[in-house]
Amino acid sequence: MSGRKNTSERRILIYSALLTLGFAVGGIVLGNWVGSMVIIFDGAYSLISLALTLLSLLAATLMARPCSKRFPHGLAALEPIVIAIKATVILGLVCISIYSAINAVFSGGREIDTSIATLFGLINVIGCAFGWAMVAKKNKDIGSGLIAAEVKQWQMDTLISVAVLLGFVTAWMMLQTSLSAYAVYADPVMMLLMAGYFLKVPAVMLKEAVSELLHMSADKSLCKEVKQCVTEVPSNNEVDLTVSSVTKVGNELRIDIDLHLEQQGQIASKDIKKTRYYLAKKLSHLPYKCQLNLSLVG
Template sequence: MCTQTTLNEKRVLTLSALVSSVFAGGGLVIGLLVGSLVIAFDGVYSSVSMLLTLLSLAVAKYLEKPQDTRFPFGRALFEPLVITFKGLVILMVVAYSLYSAVIDLLAGGHAIDTSIATLFGLINVVGCGITWYTIARMNRKYPSGLIGAEIKQWQMDTLLSVVITVAFIIAWVMTLTPLAPYAVYVDPMLMLLMSFYFIKVPVMMIKSATREMLLMAPDKEICQRVDQGILAANEMSTQELELAAVTKIGRELWVDIDIIADKNDQIDMQDIEATRQTLEQRLSKLPFELQLTLNVA
């Protein structure tokens, strides 16, 4: 992985951890003060996000180490591993919130201070939206799986804040109408609906990272670009090239290519090296650290 990408990871993860700590403290305090299940969940989610971001920072530092006797194939597998762990933790937080919302609804709901809750929601929307946009923009030039997972976390937090704010405005309006007795159900009902919606984000994180850990084929776009690179290299090579296997593990792209040799022909080592250089030139355009293996078949 290039130095710029590593530095970008550190900047993004450090920024995310600092902002998460601010929202975590604010969400927990305001949630307890106004008696809102949703705001308290937002604070807990931000706290978990901060801890997971610190974990990502530690892993990013660990991934910088070169391969050794303990990890002869490098440490790329730690990236999908930590993303899976983050997805599982977020999934547990959402599942517990779903359970709490159901219990609260069965208990008859509860009243909240909608004025303070709405103000806090507006501040959260602006803060989370700016952070989400900033991190996504920083990830465009030097993309990373760890930062991608961080973007998903902030996307969830921003959408959560928007829904919270809108719901509290609706709850405040309800208190001014004959529907006032039903305003106590807004907070738990909102939490219930959000839990069902947001549960797909950690599930997708886990699914994607698990595919990498199982060395499954990457998505179609990556496969197509690898095929295009091999076809282009085939036109410039004196040997026939055939893709044997391709998989993505974290920030690394592993590509195995067979050189089809005629039984009566001998392949010169210089030809193999020239073919390797051509392939590396073509495939290095992908935003991953290329691990290329050539086999004479």
């Protein structure tokens, strides 16, 4: 990762951390005040997001360090490790919240101050949507996996806030009708309805991170793009190129290519260097640090 890209990545993470801190404190304080488990969940999620953002910031700083004897291949694996930790923590938070919501439903619901909660929900939606849009926009220029995970965190926080707002509006409307007795169930039921989506997002994040740590084959579309680039490399009558594997680890793309000799014999060193040069040039548009491993196959 270039120094400029790493600096931009850290700047975005610091910005995200400061914004998250504000939502975390506001959510937990107001949630306890009005007695809403969903607002408390929103604040707790933001607080955990802050800790995870600081973890991402640390990872970005370490990943910027050059390779060393101890880490000859660099620290690119820190990215999927951090993302896996993020996904696991978020999954745990969602599961705890679902358990609390089920308990609340069976214990008669929860009364909340819908007027204050609705106002908070509206402010939260606007603020989270702003944070989501800004972080996503900034990541378009650098294509960082860590920032992409941050974008998903903001996406989840925004959708939580939207669900909170809709739930409080629904509860307020119920209080104005003959269904007012059921308004106490709006808060825990709202939490349960959100569970499906919020279990899926971190689960997908965890799956992708683990696949990188296990050096599984990269995404099919990415593999297809790499193979297309290899086929466009100027042909050499003596050598035929075949992509044997493509794996992604953090911001690195590791590509293994077999050089098949058409005839028995040796290939000149300059031809191998020329082939590597053309391959690197063709793959340079990809938003990753490409590592090419060329193997001669008779």
